[in-house]
Amino acid sequence: MSVLKRPIITEKTQRLNAEGKYTFEVGMDSNKIQIAKAVEDMYGVTVTGVSTIRQIGKKKSRMTRSKVTSGKTSTFKKAVVTVKEGDLIDFYADL
Numbered sequence: 193m194s195v196l197k198r199p200i201i202t203e204k205t206q207r208l209n210a211e212g213k214y215t216f217e218v219g220m221d222s223n224k225i226q227i228a229k230a231v232e233d234m235y236g237v238t239v240t241g242v243s244t245i246r247q248i249g250k251k252k253s254r255m256t257r258s259k260v261t262s263g264k265t266s267t268f269k270k271a272v273v274t275v276k277e278g279d280l281i282d283f284y285a286d287l
């Protein structure tokens with residue numbers, strides 16, 4: 193299983209990118225050392241810090257004409273990676 197699944201690109205994470213912090217969705221069983229090594233290998237930057245957050249899934253329900261449909265969003269883990277000042281990760285380079 194891969195450590196890094198995808199980068200998370202939202203308005204809040206774009207503001208963090210200006211400070212040298214990048215957000216990724218990572219595997220639930222990955223630790224900070226594995227995440228730092230994977231980012232360094234994939235993007236060629238120097239990682240100075242990693243913070244991890246487990247986002248617990250929430251119950252959601254929706255009203256339709258005939259019934260109420262309910263379900264649950266999935267639980268995932270995300271990591272905020274701080275890189276050395278001067279380093280840059282460009283997510284849009286290969287587009």
